[in-house]
Amino acid sequence: MVICCAAANCSNRQGKGEKRAVSFHRFPLKDSKRLMQWLKAVQRDNWTPTKYSFLCSEHFTKDSFSRRLEDQHRLLKPTAVPSIFHLPEKKRGAGGHGRTRRRGTRKASGGLRGRSSEADGKGTAGSSASSSENLTAKAESCKVKRAAPKGETAPRAAHKAALQERAQQSPQGPPGDALAAATSGSRAAASAPAGDTSTESGSAPDGGLVDKSGISKDDFSPPGSGACRFIGSLHSYSFSSRHTRERPSVPREPVDRKRLKRDVEPGCSGTSLRPDKGLAQSPPTSSLTATPQKPSQSPSAPPTDVTPKPAAEAVQSEHSDASPMSINEVILSASGACRLIDSLHSYCSSSRQSRSQVCCLRGQVEKKKGELRSLRQRVSRSDGQVRKLQEKLDELQRGSAPHASSLPAPSREPPKMSPVVEPLSWMLGTWLSDPPGAGTFPTLQPFQYLEEVHISHVGQPVLNFSFNAFHPDTRKPMHRECGFIRLEPDTNKVAFVSAQNTGIVEVEEGEVNGQELRIASHSIARISFAKEPHVEQITRKFRLNSEGKLEQTVSMATTTQPMTQHLHITYKKVTP
Numbered sequence: 001m002v003i004c005c006a007a008a009n010c011s012n013r014q015g016k017g018e019k020r021a022v023s024f025h026r027f028p029l030k031d032s033k034r035l036m037q038w039l040k041a042v043q044r045d046n047w048t049p050t051k052y053s054f055l056c057s058e059h060f061t062k063d064s065f066s067r068r069l070e071d072q073h074r075l076l077k078p079t080a081v082p083s084i085f086h087l088p089e090k091k092r093g094a095g096g097h098g099r100t101r102r103r104g105t106r107k108a109s110g111g112l113r114g115r116s117s118e119a120d121g122k123g124t125a126g127s128s129a130s131s132s133e134n135l136t137a138k139a140e141s142c143k144v145k146r147a148a149p150k151g152e153t154a155p156r157a158a159h160k161a162a163l164q165e166r167a168q169q170s171p172q173g174p175p176g177d178a179l180a181a182a183t184s185g186s187r188a189a190a191s192a193p194a195g196d197t198s199t200e201s202g203s204a205p206d207g208g209l210v211d212k213s214g215i216s217k218d219d220f221s222p223p224g225s226g227a228c229r230f231i232g233s234l235h236s237y238s239f240s241s242r243h244t245r246e247r248p249s250v251p252r253e254p255v256d257r258k259r260l261k262r263d264v265e266p267g268c269s270g271t272s273l274r275p276d277k278g279l280a281q282s283p284p285t286s287s288l289t290a291t292p293q294k295p296s297q298s299p300s301a302p303p304t305d306v307t308p309k310p311a312a313e314a315v316q317s318e319h320s321d322a323s324p325m326s327i328n329e330v331i332l333s334a335s336g337a338c339r340l341i342d343s344l345h346s347y348c349s350s351s352r353q354s355r356s357q358v359c360c361l362r363g364q365v366e367k368k369k370g371e372l373r374s375l376r377q378r379v380s381r382s383d384g385q386v387r388k389l390q391e392k393l394d395e396l397q398r399g400s401a402p403h404a405s406s407l408p409a410p411s412r413e414p415p416k417m418s419p420v421v422e423p424l425s426w427m428l429g430t431w432l433s434d435p436p437g438a439g440t441f442p443t444l445q446p447f448q449y450l451e452e453v454h455i456s457h458v459g460q461p462v463l464n465f466s467f468n469a470f471h472p473d474t475r476k477p478m479h480r481e482c483g484f485i486r487l488e489p490d491t492n493k494v495a496f497v498s499a500q501n502t503g504i505v506e507v508e509e510g511e512v513n514g515q516e517l518r519i520a521s522h523s524i525a526r527i528s529f530a531k532e533p534h535v536e537q538i539t540r541k542f543r544l545n546s547e548g549k550l551e552q553t554v555s556m557a558t559t560t561q562p563m564t565q566h567l568h569i570t571y572k573k574v575t576p
């Protein structure tokens, strides 16, 4: 059967051997508003389009078409209205329109021109999803069968375009309808014979497919993956098994077909998620018994006999009731399996995402490992520096007190006083002047002074002493002396040895009687440059008074003065 364009002066028809990239589109019979626009554009008087009436794509502007994303099939937009016509100067009357331009019409008439056997739908490739304005197997018979040069139409191209258009022109219907139509279109495209260039897309100079608007097919090809291609190939298995199971049940009741159409899921055949990996890349190789195809096969690769007749390939219609099992039926019935297969795509996608994340994390781990190695090296270097510093510190400490470690540890217990010095034990302790001491001498002005006295022992049979005088007002150090007090064992004989800051060293001896010690100078020595007048004799008296205070009285004789009292002071004990 040959599909002809209903436009005046248009000789385009679909037929064998035609290579033109011309598609055919039904009149929008169900859209009265748009139908009126079409009829007005066509300007055919007394002519009523039927569901077998078509306009070819040359009467539409380029922007009347869109490209289906998954396979770049050209689709007529739902709002498209034809506008390109080459009308004769004198419009023809009723019934004369088609006849004038189509000489040799077989059974043409102003209305329904009659049907060829092909147009009766015997060769319909599949049932229409929702729109009847597209190509159909029950196409209107050609008004004229002729070999017009520009009327070369590719049957499969027209068929594919019709399916595309149907898929697009179903915006009001359930998604499954449109997708079913789109899927049908994919299969129709896939079933185009290899090497058949009579599609709506021409060959680009670079080998890519370019449609009439100059849009390269490659521009719309989304990237794919091996996994996706493999999953896409599973659709072929699904398609085949479904068909095998359901084919004996056909022909079906129309109600069944409608139900199947509603059951089509949007994601079936990868038309939504992976539009490039659906049926278009895994076309059935024979009549509804597809086998998995290699992913690299192009959509236009293997020929099929899905629609044994070219006219039927070019069109699909919901009116193809005579077909025992349309391709759409099979596709639609396979929706369940398709859904399952499509769900694999999500795994595929999530797997890719997971792999990407794993790669990212691995990179981060490697980076962290590098940082950790660097930190460990720094810590190792720091440890070495710390060790060196510690060794240096230890060396310095040994240098500052080289023999400290050799000294005996100080005992926490106070040393036990030697019994030898026990007669002088009343002198032990720390004493502070109270009141201030009084200084006198014939050659001196009387003066006062403060003094602190320490008398102690370290367990030895000797007492240690220090006398430190201070100015009572300024607290400046004045006279200082220190030395030892020894007792001759088992006697009360005492030896008092003192060194003074004035450059005098002296030894005084005496006796201890009770809590009173009287001593007198035994020997006096001095430095060579000692200040004069030099002291020549010294006497002292210590006693512990009734108040428990220590008293000291010093008298002296100098080179200029006889023995005279020089000091008198009372101390109170400030420590035990």
Ligand code: HEM
Residues within 6 Å of the ligand: 439, 441, 443, 444, 447, 449, 469, 470, 478, 479, 532, 533, 534, 535, 538, 554, 556, 558, 560, 566, 567
């Ligand atoms: C046993 C111990 C002491 C001896 C042998 C001694 C001896 C002397 C002598 C020889 C003088 C010179 C006297 C003169 O110029 O004619 C002198 C002066 C003096 N002494 Fe002492 N003295 C003793 C302890 C003290 C003490 C504990 C003080 C207390 C601050 C003191 C304060 C003075 C003062 C202020 C002078 C007069 C100014 C001076 O020459 O620096 N002396 N002493």
